[in-house]
Amino acid sequence: MATLLWLQTGACSGDTMSLLCADSPSIENLVRKGSIEILWHPSLSASTTGGLGEIIAAIEAGRQSLDILCIEGSLITGPYGTGMFDSYRGRAKIHIVEALARHAGYVLAVGTCSAFGGIPAAPPNPTDCTGLQWDHDRPGGLLAPEWRSRTGLPVINLAGCPTHPATITRSLAMIAHALPMELDALNRPRLFYGTMVHQGCTRNEYHEYNVEETQPGGRGCMYFNLGCQGPGTLATCNSELWNGRSSKTRVGVPCFGCTSPGFPKDGDLFRTDKIGAVPVKLPLGVSRGHYMAYKNLAGAAAPQRVKDREMEP
Secondary structure, eight states: OEEEEEEESBOOSHHHHHHHHOOTTOHHHHHHTTSEEEEEOTTTOOSOHHHHHHHHHHHHHTSSOEEEEEEESBEEOOSTTOOTTSEETTEEHHHHHHHHHHHEEEEEEESHHHHHOTGGGSTTOTTOEEOSSEETTEEOSSSOTTOOOTTSOOOEEEOOTTOOHHHHHHHHHHHHTTOOOOBOTTSOBTTTSSSBTTTTOTTHHHHHTTOBOSSTTSSSBSTTTSOOOGGGOBOOTTTSOBTTTBOTGGGTOOOOOTTSTTOSOSSOTTOOOEETTEESSOOTTOOHHHHHHHHHHHHHHOOHHHHTTOOOO
């Protein structure tokens, strides 16, 4: 059984809400089947916050083992590097995180805020937030790039705003059962960050034929004008539907790239930045020259059914 402590730093509790929605497996199943023992979670623990202090003290003293440390929220280092904008009983949480990380077998940054800084670290970043081991797309956040946990791994980044429920609980299950976990260049589990949001999107045909929407509410592609970052974002949102039912793009909201270190972009989320008629950020693995040639041909070849945005028979 793997012991787990979940600590919130500069968080909105969105990833906790996601965890509580997970059903394949659920956090309840992981606990009941003996995979996970929750030492502390702000929404699941029955003891008072004083109990958290006792657990932290026991871990630091070596009286309590800590297998999995989950951090939810940006790491707030202000003011002036003290971290006292976010404290627990007079102690900066960044110092608590550093201390617990030294004892943990695995450290998970749950959510883009703890992974890369996220929304609190967006300009002008008034509280001097950073990610746990990344500062946006730069290695090194609260912990140095070379930092490793007790098992020799870097911080495992479960990015998302919030992180997909299944990504959280399946990652916990893999760790609890000592299953191998391959990480990508941003230290995200490749199993959950190896496909694009674009894959499985119901608007793919419109994308391929360059049929664009300029206003929300239509069935066409939102990549060209409405800021959708699905063709360049690695996440399972359209291959593992949220609540088993839907995703942002399926209901007509563009993907904002929330699993990426550059989220949120500094600007209008509902606008595609372009050079002429070509988006500045192209789909992953596509060269600009090939893209321009292909799209010119694709628009001319679009079937009338697609141009009229008719449903397939």
